Amino acid sequence: MLVWLGQSASMFGSTVSFIALPLIGVLLLELSAFEMGLVATASTVPGVLLSPFSGTIVDRVDRRRLMIGADLGRALLIVSIPLATLFGVLSMAQLIVVGGGLAVLTRLFNLAHMTFLPSVVEEESLADGNSKLEASQSVADVSGPGAAGLLVTAVGPAVTVLVDAGSYVVSAVSLARVRFSSAASAAVKPRGRSLKGFWRDTVTGFRLMWTDEVLRSISVSYASLALFAQIQMVVYMLFLVRNLHFPPIVIGLVFALSGVVGFGAALLGGRLAGTLGVGRLLVLGQGAMVAGGVLLASVAGSTVQAAGTMLVAEAFFAIGMSFWGVGSRTLFQIRTADEVRGRVIGASGVLTGVLVACSGLLGGALGSAFGLRTALVIGAVGMLLSLALVLRRRVWMVHLDKTKVGQA
The missing domain is CATH 1.20.1250.20 (MFS general substrate transporter like domains)
Known part of the structure; x- marks a missing residue:
């Protein structure tokens, strides 16, 4: 239940940012169409480059700690935007860095979560658990954009993204509070920290x-x-x-x-x-x-x-x-x-x-x-x-x- 609630909060925050982040480029930085496309494309590159190795990373570390770290890292990246706006130093380069960092951490989190869930949910209940997560995503898809529009109008896009930062903190706290049975605890232990054989494991x-x-x-x-x-x-x-x-x-x-x-x-x-x-x-x-x-x-x-x-x-x-x-x-x-x-x-x-x-x-x-x-x-x-x-x-x-x- 805690994992589901934390993920539901994170999904809602992400749909808010999906609307608010591009509006930061449009409304605050007044980027051109080409510059907006450049930000969008450059932000995806780190995630694509990481993707062949992300599974190996997930299998070699403590998955819960990885997810908590990814949540907190994403919260810090998001918070950097209103801070930069406050001090008048926000730039297109920062949007690219934030977008690329979010892509990498989201890739690791999603993969770790998908491999982590069978450790806390019985196999016969996995479909029901995944169904609840899909339902939460649907609710977020319906409510998030509308909430983002209202918040952007009321407080501006830079402040609006703080909703996403807060949702990542909620997700991290929920993961930290999950308790395992002894069998589940053994299943989520790190697979080894040595880099030896990393390429072999990836292949x-x-x-x-x-x-x-x-x-x-x-x-x-x-x-x-x-x-x-x-x-x-x-x-x-x-x-x-x-x-x-x-x-x-x-x-x-x-x-x-x-x-x-x-x-x-x-x-x-x-x-x-x-x-x-x-x-x-x-x-x-x-x-x-x-x-x-x-x-x-x-x-x-x-x-x-x-x-x-x-x-x-x-x-x-x-x-x-x-x-x-x-x-x-x-x-x-x-x-x-x-x-x-x-x-x-x-x-x-x-x-x-x-x-x-x-x-x-x-x-x-x-x-x-x-x-x-x-x-x-x-x-x-x-x-x-x-x-x-x-x-x-x-x-x-x-x-x-x-x-x-x-x-x-």
Whole structure:
């Protein structure tokens, strides 16, 4: 319960910062579009560079201490912004440093948390635990942006990000107060601090992930889906505003309503995992996301018709993300041995991270060269093709497979 409450607070704070941090560049530093893009791109580089080694780091240290350190480090990075604003020394370079630091620490925290959860939750309850976390994320996605807008209007973006800093402190305190059984305590002990064999351990994570058909199929399929979904997202807002002339209030309302749908789907995900199996839930979720992508590419007609199609598309996305999140997270947790879990999960996300980092330039280029609608269609076709990679019997029936990857 403490872990869930701490994570819920952190998720809310992060959605507030998702809105407030870019507004610091726009409103306080008055950055140009190119400079904003530079900040966004440069901020992702450290996380992408770290990603191949993050799993090995997580497997070699005390995971709880790593998460607490990551929370406190992120809080300090966030606090540096209002302090710099107060003394009149805030700069674009600082935004890049803060963004890069947040990317690194968030990558380590998320991976450590995913590998840590099986140490405090029984295996048969993992799907329910992951379902609650997805529900919290959905609530944060609905409430965070609105709260950020009100706070930015009232106190400015630099002060608003302190909400995020506070949420990280709450998360750190909740993790520090968690108590373990003797078996769980043994499971979260450090794996060793020596750097000897670091590269070998890193390679082992990639090898174990790639040689297991189920984990390989899921990893490659989702990386492909994420690439083409992000291509759509790059041009999506431009398409809604410039081609369909949607007012901001309509866009906001659609996203808020789809977030409510996602919340319901997240609560349902844990039960469906027990009924259908995590493999089927995962495939169902990816199929729903593909349906959402196809509908987005077909948005047309009057404002009411287009908004209706967009709402259904976003609802499919929300349902798909919730089902896929619960299914994939639970599957990786129960299919990997504790001593290699960080490395295997870390390896599975590397391809996704690299492709998503490239998606902004690719989506922008496609939209400029062939038009916004064409870019949306290309994204939808790519998402549809990615689904074929995960439509395998071993994935569909994985609940009957008791394999533990990396178990001695």
